Amino acid sequence: MGGRTSISVAIVGSGGAGTLTAGGLLLEAANAAGWYGILTRSVGPQIRGGEAAALLRIATEPVDCIADRYDLLVAIDWLNAHRFDAEITLAPTTLVIGDPRGGDAPPSVTAAMAAGARLIDIPMKEMAKAMPNGRANMIALGVTAKLLGIDRNVLSDLLRARFGAKGKAAVEANRIAVDAGYGAAAQIDLGARLDKPKKSTSKRWLISGNEATALGAVRGGIRFAAAYPITPATEILEWLAPNLQQLGGTLLQAEDELASINMIIGASFGGVPALTATSGPGLSLMIEALGLATAAEIPIVVIDVMRGGPSTGIPTKSEQADLNVAIHGLHGDAPHLVLAPQSVADCLFTTQWTVFLAEALQVPAIVLSDQFMGQARVAIERPADVAFIGRRLTATEIAAPYKRYALGGASVSPIAIPGTLGGQYTAEGLTHTERGVPTSGAADHRAQLDKRRDKLDRFDYGNHWATIEGDGEIAVVVWGSLTGAAREAVTQAHADGANVKLVAPRLLWPVRPEQFAAALKGVKRVLVVEQTHSAQFHRYLRAHYDLPKDVHVLHRPGPLTIGPAEIHRAIMDWSS
Amino acid sequence: MTAEVRPLCKPAEYKSDIKPVWCPGCGDYHVLMSFTRAFAELGLPPEQIAVISGIGCSSRIPAYTSCYGFHGVHGRSLALAAGLKVARSDLTVVVASGDGDGYSIGGNHFIHACRRNIDMTYVVMDNHIYGMTKGQPSPTTEPEFDTALSPGGTGLRPFHPLVIALASGANFVARAFSGNPNETASIIVEAIRHPGFSFIEILSPCVTFRPDEKAWKDLVHPAPVEATNDPGKASRRIMTDDGFNIGILYRGDRRPYQLHMGQASAELAELEREFET
Ligand SMILES: Cc1ncc(C[n+]2csc(CCOP(=O)(O)OP(=O)(O)O)c2C)c(N)n1
Ligand code: SF4
Ligand SMILES: [Mg+2]
Numbered sequence: 008m009g010g011r012t013s014i015s016v017a018i019v020g021s022g023g024a025g026t027l028t029a030g031g032l033l034l035e036a037a038n039a040a041g042w043y044g045i046l047t048r049s050v051g052p053q054i055r056g057g058e059a060a061a062l063l064r065i066a067t068e069p070v071d072c073i074a075d076r077y078d079l080l081v082a083i084d085w086l087n088a089h090r091f092d093a094e095i096t097l098a099p100t101t102l103v104i105g106d107p108r109g110g111d112a113p114p115s116v117t118a119a120m121a122a123g124a125r126l127i128d129i130p131m132k133e134m135a136k137a138m139p140n141g142r143a144n145m146i147a148l149g150v151t152a153k154l155l156g157i158d159r160n161v162l163s164d165l166l167r168a169r170f171g172a173k174g175k176a177a178v179e180a181n182r183i184a185v186d187a188g189y190g191a192a193a194q195i196d197l198g199a200r201l202d203k204p205k206k207s208t209s210k211r212w213l214i215s216g217n218e219a220t221a222l223g224a225v226r227g228g229i230r231f232a233a234a235y236p237i238t239p240a241t242e243i244l245e246w247l248a249p250n251l252q253q254l255g256g257t258l259l260q261a262e263d264e265l266a267s268i269n270m271i272i273g274a275s276f277g278g279v280p281a282l283t284a285t286s287g288p289g290l291s292l293m294i295e296a297l298g299l300a301t302a303a304e305i306p307i308v309v310i311d312v313m314r315g316g317p318s319t320g321i322p323t324k325s326e327q328a329d330l331n332v333a334i335h336g337l338h339g340d341a342p343h344l345v346l347a348p349q350s351v352a353d354c355l356f357t358t359q360w361t362v363f364l365a366e367a368l369q370v371p372a373i374v375l376s377d378q379f380m381g382q383a384r385v386a387i388e389r390p391a392d393v394a395f396i397g398r399r400l401t402a403t404e405i406a407a408p409y410k411r412y413a414l415g416g417a418s419v420s421p422i423a424i425p426g427t428l429g430g431q432y433t434a435e436g437l438t439h440t441e442r443g444v445p446t447s448g449a450a451d452h453r454a455q456l457d458k459r460r461d462k463l464d465r466f467d468y469g470n471h472w473a474t475i476e477g478d479g480e481i482a483v484v485v486w487g488s489l490t491g492a493a494r495e496a497v498t499q500a501h502a503d504g505a506n507v508k509l510v511a512p513r514l515l516w517p518v519r520p521e522q523f524a525a526a527l528k529g530v531k532r533v534l535v536v537e538q539t540h541s542a543q544f545h546r547y548l549r550a551h552y553d554l555p556k557d558v559h560v561l562h563r564p565g566p567l568t569i570g571p572a573e574i575h576r577a578i579m580d581w582s583s
Numbered sequence: 584m585t586a587e588v589r590p591l592c593k594p595a596e597y598k599s600d601i602k603p604v605w606c607p608g609c610g611d612y613h614v615l616m617s618f619t620r621a622f623a624e625l626g627l628p629p630e631q632i633a634v635i636s637g638i639g640c641s642s643r644i645p646a647y648t649s650c651y652g653f654h655g656v657h658g659r660s661l662a663l664a665a666g667l668k669v670a671r672s673d674l675t676v677v678v679a680s681g682d683g684d685g686y687s688i689g690g691n692h693f694i695h696a697c698r699r700n701i702d703m704t705y706v707v708m709d710n711h712i713y714g715m716t717k718g719q720p721s722p723t724t725e726p727e728f729d730t731a732l733s734p735g736g737t738g739l740r741p742f743h744p745l746v747i748a749l750a751s752g753a754n755f756v757a758r759a760f761s762g763n764p765n766e767t768a769s770i771i772v773e774a775i776r777h778p779g780f781s782f783i784e785i786l787s788p789c790v791t792f793r794p795d796e797k798a799w800k801d802l803v804h805p806a807p808v809e810a811t812n813d814p815g816k817a818s819r820r821i822m823t824d825d826g827f828n829i830g831i832l833y834r835g836d837r838r839p840y841q842l843h844m845g846q847a848s849a850e851l852a853e854l855e856r857e858f859e860t
Binding site for chain 2: 035038039210211212213214218222225226230231233250252253254255256257259261262263265266267269270271272273274275276277278279281295296298299303386389423425426427428429430431432433434435436437443444445
């Protein structure tokens with residue numbers, strides 16, 4: 008029997024069980040063994056501890072999404088495991104490993120068992136108690152690693168690297184527990200086997216989307232950040248704070264988001280490319296100043312790691328529902344950029360490109376990442392370098408009087424950086440003349456509105472504006488972190504003989520009607536996929552693009568994701 | 584190589600050719616005059632100065648100078664200026680605000696700017712009214728002052744900006760009167776020279792909505808004692824004075840916010856190592 012290209016594993020446990028540690032080590036071990044993978048976490052509302060689930064997919068190729076169903080569920084204990092019922096879908100083929108002393112398995116497990124799933128008891132807590140400093144999560148890690156076919160030595164090396172600083176005894180205690188897990192799983196058959204990893208020649212990375220975003224930002228030239236902490240964006244700030252300092256930049260912790268966005272406008276006015284990162288509630292507070300940056304033509308980048316909304320919503324879980332506010336939230340006619348990365352790895356590229364675009368166009372840009380991408384960790388190959396580095400058109404040789412907001416040409420007018428002799432001007436949020444002098448005249452108002460629209464519309468965004476793959480009469484149109492799942496569904500549909508195209512815009516604003524029409528050429532049916540309650544993306548497509556008559560919309564609010572199998576089903580139901 | 588020597592600018596050269604929108608007789612004209620005199624006295628090249636403001640009559644001041652300026656949104660000038668100064672420590676940053684802009688909508692930033700103690704100078708043109716929106720009560724308006732929006736007065740105790748600045752950590756606190764532009768200019772000079780966050784409350788009459796403030800010129804008087812470096816002492820004096828004490832009231836020696844920009848210790852390419860496996 009041939010092996011599988013990916014296997015999905017969920018590890019659950021209550022507060023303090025060490026679920027996420029086990030999940031993290033498992034991803035590292037799989038990576039060290041040569042596989043690729045993705046790890047996302049689902050946690051309860053508790054600040055520390057509380058129930059947690061590590062959701063993993065280990066694969067022979069890099070993967071951007073988790074699967075619809077799990078091959079293996081390992082419960083360190085069953086306390087509160089029912090809270091993950093909706094997120095961890097079991098199949099009749101699922102193998103469940105549980106601790107009989109860890110409470111009762113939830114109804115979802117009993118239901119799966121009735122359909123054929125196997126439940127095997129391993130008394131992990133009791134085994135751990137019998138060992139010096141034994142931890143049940145390490146036993147669970149051993150069990151899982153064994154079932155996946157990860158060499159024991161790979162894990163021993165990792166444990167040494169991870170716990171070495173805590174001393175020999177800590178390494179040894181963890182090794183004994185992991186070994187016990189291997190032993191306990193020795194006679195168990197997962198029922199599925201992962202294909203051997205391919206030899207990869209390029210460098211491997213383990214990185215989260217938030218880290219990739221931050222790295223992309225500094226590669227694009229960001230040297231100043233100001234922000235107010237918020238889940239799930241904080242990791243971006245925590246990466247930037249020390250690393251910006253190493254690059255001769257800095258991060259300022261602001262008193263609130265009203266301050267953070269104005270701080271980055273100030274820094275950028277001073278000539279230093281600047282960024283802030285936040286989530287929905289913070290973005291809402293930043294809206295007025297985004298309009299200021301639009302009117303005053305100051306480049307800035309705002310990362311919104313979306314979470315469930317409205318209001319405080321679900322801070323720890325993903326949704327794509329900030330699309331409307333990012334595009335339409337500003338008062339007045341305020342053209343700005345909105346972009347969305349399409350995978351954890353793409354957070355790097357998209358952020359770097361966004362910095363480049365914001366600087367080139369002297370405009371604020373919003374990057375819509377989300378909790379799924381931001382906090383997922385992946386084992387990938389080192390992403391290729393790209394040449395996008397933010398450079399703005401500056402005024403150097405200045406003829407008096409300096410016209411900061413000069414009309415004509417490419418609509419991007421040279422900006423004088425403070426310190427430049429003869430370039431003194433006042434950056435202005437009031438409607439202004441070419442010189443920046445406030446006015447309420449209709450002609451000036453119109454001229455500057457035209458200027459700010461034209462500079463975005465006339466820019467050549469190249470091929471990066473969207474991902475367009477495959478060909479066929481059906482197109483799956485998707486955005487953001489659901490792109491990976493849609494791509495897998497499209498690939499599967501191809502294998503099943505259906506010709507399907509993938510269209511995923513990375514540049515959401517300004518819209519590209521010509522390019523979109525070209526992408527949909529020959530397409531007769533469109534399946535829109537998005538993670539919102541009100542189908543915001545579908546409405547956006549309807550408002551700005553021509554769609555064929557036949558349109559289906561697969562949309563659902565967070566925190567439940569939409570997996571490749573569900574998208575595949577939607578395609579196949581329709582194509583037959 | 585010989586460096587080109589530029590003659591120092593005269594006060595008039597710090598003024599732009601843009602005609603102010605202010606009402607005739609507005610106190611803010613004198614504040615503009617004090618700015619230009621202070622800049623000339625300091626001998627600062629105009630392109631090395633940035634005047635940052637929010638929204639209000641008072642906040643119109645940047646464009647009337649020949650310096651770099653930013654006329655931002657209502658209440659956020661201190662935040663914008665903080666970003667600018669941290670990114671560009673070589674610039675002299677002066678923030679201009681009003682009692683509505685700075686104490687009401689921007690009140691939180693005021694507290695945190697004092698606490699952060701970044702080296703810049705904050706000038707609030709306090710006329711105890713919202714001038715630009717035509718006469719509503721501000722946080723410094725007297726409780727009984729009658730307006731259309733607050734018939735019979737607000738009944739609220741005015742806010743005490745100087746004491747709040749002291750309690751929050753401002754490093755230099757002064758009160759000035761716009762009608763004495765020379766004196767105000769010399770206070771601004773001292774404020775700019777003083778390290779850290781300097782705060783000057785300038786009593787600047789709104790002749791249109793507070794004609795009663797024309798009487799301020801007869802009420803102001805020099806502070807009876809020298810500036811102290813004890814914030815407790817300074818607070819007690821200010822709490823009990825008549826509100827018309829003019830002069831430098833507090834000079835602190837708190838360490839200003841440390842600016843690190845520009846000192847790189849790593850190459851960009853090194854940062855990705857932590858992700859390699
Ligand atoms: C967000 C926002 N809210 C309200 C306003 C309207 N507004 C403009 S200026 C102002 C008050 C200004 O008062 P102050 O700062 O004392 O300045 P003055 O005009 O008295 O110099 C208000 C409420 C605005 N521009 N923006
Ligand atoms: S309304 Fe008052 S503050 Fe505004 S310009 Fe006129 S006098 Fe000055
Ligand atoms: Mg006022």
